[in-house]
Amino acid sequence: MKTADLSGLYEQRLVDYNGYNIATYRFGKGKQTVLCLPPFPHSGLAYIRFLECISPKELSFVTLDIPGWIGNSQNIFEHKKFRYDRMMELLDFLVESLGLETFTLMGYSFGTTLSVVLNEKYKERVDKVVLISPLLNGKNIHQDPGVEALRLLRRYELYPVASLYTRVRFKQYSADLIKKGYPQYLIDLYSQMLATMSPHVELDSIYELFSSDFTKYIPPLKKKRTMILYGNDDMPAIQNEVIQLQALLPEALYRMFPGRHEGFLLRPEPSVINSVKEFILG
Template sequence: MPKIDINGVQLYYITIGNGSHSILCMPGFLGTAEDTFGDIFKTVDQQRFRLVAWDPPGYGKSRPPNREIKMGYLKRDAELAAELMKKLGYERYSVLGVSQGGDSGLILASAFPSNVISLATLAVAAKYDEHMRKVGRFYTMVDHYPEKKLNELLKVYDRDYLKKMTTDLLSYGMATGHDNLRDVIGPIKCPLLITHGQKDSVCQVYQARELMMRFPLAKLHIFPDGNHDLHSTHPEEFAGVVFQFFNSTFESSGYSKYFQDLTGHHVSLPPPPQSPRQTSTQKTSTIRCKLQTTHQKGLPSCSSIFSRDPFGLSGPSCRGPRHTDALRPTTWPTAECHPEPITRINCHLQRNTVGFFFRHD
């Protein structure tokens, strides 16, 4: 059972595959490496990828210590995970974060931009709103869990620990002030893929829109039949989307060429790609303001650009057009909003899923 001491904490981790592209896998609430990513391990090309999955402190086999769910604990996870990868010898890697593991992944990518090649998230809650509070209250009713789910959890945790963890999570959610991303300390500079299940009953799909508003240059993929655990119920479909994204970002970064060129002597890594990826919250707000002020002149509103969604993903707050004409190419109305005007919006529709991403031409 591999464990490693990171800042005085004994962390359990597993490594799958022998590929040149390393992926840090971060589970969510009460999740462990095996139960969260076990089905993914079976579908991944292990000659191309090397997956490093951990049990966060207080979860699974990374006990003791017990989990402390309080302000800043997701940031602490991000810092410990980054130190874990450093100690294992991985200088550059991509990150896959599920649910709260995705929150920690966003924090990690913002705090350690030189280490993260790309980031993919699943079912991340940008806001802890009324629906999430209802979910949190249900989580505290351990004895009312579906029998199968409860039995799975009881294999890892006792009832008292489950009760404490779920109660602490509810208290944490009430204290966050509706902002789950307060510890994302800066812009995400690496390529970002946001994925979500259309039928997610825990973290509803509108949360993906909130993330896209925060990171408008991200790529979005919605799985039409996916729930909160779609990585387990649809592992092949999920892995196909996510690892195709990882593969494309790895090749475009130049690191695949680096590994191919190793011939027994050191070859310097190329610098990270310099093309802009994500914008900060402040820049997003500026663009939103500019677009709204020019909307009366016949230009598209902010919502119609950032949330182009003929399928109703964005919900009632979207004021933009809700039909396919919203997908036609457009331009930024004000040059000062962005150093390079974005002149094309690409949208692809595939198997009833929709993915949006902005591209500089």
């Protein structure tokens, strides 16, 4: 395991997983650990924006770069094809190798699917669960007009088009990072990580999300303190998902934030982030 401290903002560790380097990150010095599963197709480092709103002393965040997405992890997927089972094997390895004993699970959009599976596997270790803009049922997403476009891109192997969209989106919100006072070198680093993304894994992973059903992992959440957040302008698939979750998990804490799901971390609202912190610490 190779460790590097980058200007004190966060600690990056490259973990050897069957000969592949997997980039993991830690930031914050709190006693309670939060394992953060990234939103599609971002580096786990995106979660560092929590520190705009809360003190680093309050929580300890652990996250990773999903192989094939934006980040510094090497691609573990054979034939460049994303596989959920391979991804879960990697997460099992990281939970053990990073020494995570008791922790809160936080999943964001795509990361919510990984979170609910991990909650089932590590129910004795998981303290609380936070789901942001959940996407657990592919049937809900089939109603979204963008799904057919994704099918066509995949059918005709137009993988670079998906990557081009991601790069355009990054340029749109990098200006916001500069306004927030983020160091230029950190923005440049993220831009460099963007260049390592695999177009095949990027498109395959989102297609798998839209074709999968993780609702069987919802009932175990009844035994956990769970918080579910969603945007007031989220796409219909997420809105439908939240309605279904409210019926299945009425005991969960629900919180709305302004805008679409992208805005939760791209433009973090202090009151929302603080409500998450209070839930985890409570």
